Amino acid sequence: MTTRTPAAAGDASAPGAAGPSRSIRLGVHGSTHLAARTVAAAGHPESSIEYVPYEVSEPFTLLRAGAMDLMLVKYDPLDPDIVLSEPVAWDSRAVLVGAHHPLAAQESVSLEQVADYEGFRCPGDFPPNVWDLVVPPRTRAGRAIRRTHTMTTMPALLELLRGTLAMHVSFQSLDAALPPDIKVVPVHDLPPSPVALAWLRGTRLPERARRFVGDAERAARR
Numbered sequence: 001m002t003t004r005t006p007a008a009a010g011d012a013s014a015p016g017a018a019g020p021s022r023s024i025r026l027g028v029h030g031s032t033h034l035a036a037r038t039v040a041a042a043g044h045p046e047s048s049i050e051y052v053p054y055e056v057s058e059p060f061t062l063l064r065a066g067a068m069d070l071m072l073v074k075y076d077p078l079d080p081d082i083v084l085s086e087p088v089a090w091d092s093r094a095v096l097v098g099a100h101h102p103l104a105a106q107e108s109v110s111l112e113q114v115a116d117y118e119g120f121r122c123p124g125d126f127p128p129n130v131w132d133l134v135v136p137p138r139t140r141a142g143r144a145i146r147r148t149h150t151m152t153t154m155p156a157l158l159e160l161l162r163g164t165l166a167m168h169v170s171f172q173s174l175d176a177a178l179p180p181d182i183k184v185v186p187v188h189d190l191p192p193s194p195v196a197l198a199w200l201r202g203t204r205l206p207e208r209a210r211r212f213v214g215d216a217e218r219a220a221r222r
Contacts, residue, residue, distance in 0.1 A: 027071025
């Protein structure tokens with residue numbers, strides 16, 4: 001199992017660029033923890049996967065460029081050229097805050113508590129309908145979630161969390177990948193997110209990738 005910076009689409013000299021037995025190029029954001037659990041549940045060896053990181057500001061650029069076979073996505077982006085599998089996992093909801101933050105020591109929080117602090121706007125080309133599910137615009141009581149900060153890269157996000165009282169409504173799976181000065185606090189009144197595998201419509205997936213999709217779907221149904 002490796003993580004690499006993807007080569008340009010069509011670069012036949014790049015590692016994993018061709019051949020029936022090459023690794024599955026799987027797009028991930030932020031952490032490989034959830035992806036690794038999905039791979040293990042599907043019964044595939046870690047050596048069969050090559051993780052390709054992407055940023056939320058350009059979530060589908062690398063997939064459309066041919067630098068990924070599949071990517072993990074949460075919710076349905078509704079993009080007509082993106083095909084989704086059945087759910088292959090579920091990711092519990094959480095809020096990311098700096099260790100100094102008033103919410104950092106809580107065992108869990110409600111979205112009403114989270115609404116006391118400023119969050120992040122929908123970044124770049126990220127689907128707005130999905131961002132409204134990731135970072136709800138309002139609480140159940142009608143309080144606005146103030147989405148004021150600019151979302152760019154994960155390092156920039158963490159730096160802002162360290163130095164301010166900003167928060168980011170996100171996912172529990174990031175807990176395995178973040179530094180100790182960033183806390184991942186469960187949000188108990190948001191339902192877990194469905195996680196699916198996505199690929200380009202009209203693309204013929206490599207045989208190994210097709211098997212992985214089917215195996216991951218079957219494992220999630222059990």
